[in-house]
Amino acid sequence: MIQTRRSFLNRATLSATAVALLAGRDALAASHTGAKMDASSDVGILNTALALEHEGINAYTLGAQSGLLEKPVLDVAVRFQADHKEHRDTLAGAIRKLGGKPVEEKPLAEYAKALHADTLKTQADVLGLAARLEMGATNAYLGVIPSFKNSQLAKVSARLAADEALHWTILNNALGKPLPAGGMPFGA
């Protein structure tokens, strides 16, 4: 089953070109009145998203280090973590381009405490935590789209949401849970 799911992983993720695109748009935006305040608002949202990615990366580290994940599942978890690292780099790059300072990662122990990592006793526990975080991240990225002043950043947020939704779907399937009953289950 994991092998089948892994075929889903051969898809496009956010690339460094997204950052370059953002840089070009931001230079244009900077010439407009109010752009500085808009950029400051967007930086705030991006930094919240970056904090979310830091937590996601560390959650997968905790899962990988728990010894609870069997080999094929572990491979998928590591792959998802790599996606989150790409998200992190994209967000941090965009924050810098907008003149902001990317929020820093906290020590692993702080994430372990916040996520109650000591309660993870089985592979299903780890996957359940990951699925909850991925669902939350999907909804968060969708939820902040209307708040962005820069439409290119809104698009990046939508692409990040799609990545998180993909992760959630695979984790949900690995847990043997059914698909949501209706369409448009995220972002309502």
Add this chain to the structure above:
Amino acid sequence: MKAGLFAACAALAAQALPAHADAARGKQLYESRCIACHSVDENRVGPAHKGVFGRKAGSAKGYDYSPALKKSKVIWNEKTLDRWLANPERLIPGQKMGFSVPDARDRADLIDYLKSVK
């Protein structure tokens, strides 16, 4: 005329504000929408929500708030939480939560749940 207008406004207000909130539904909403950044017991990307109802904004112990939240005089009650969830930036400019809850019933249910996490 005035009485008619008043009645119309009252009817609209009644439509906007749900007759009764549902904490159980609020919990479900919390676990799908808020859980990315928040939890009841722990400060994460956002502050812990245990005891949020009735406390001063920016006062969850150990959480690194924005300067805007730190200096805010807002006390979290039904009205302020509703305004916050509808548009955080409008209530406290300079805050850092980009997420909002546009639907009045969703806000009411979430607030009912937040009242229950003591």
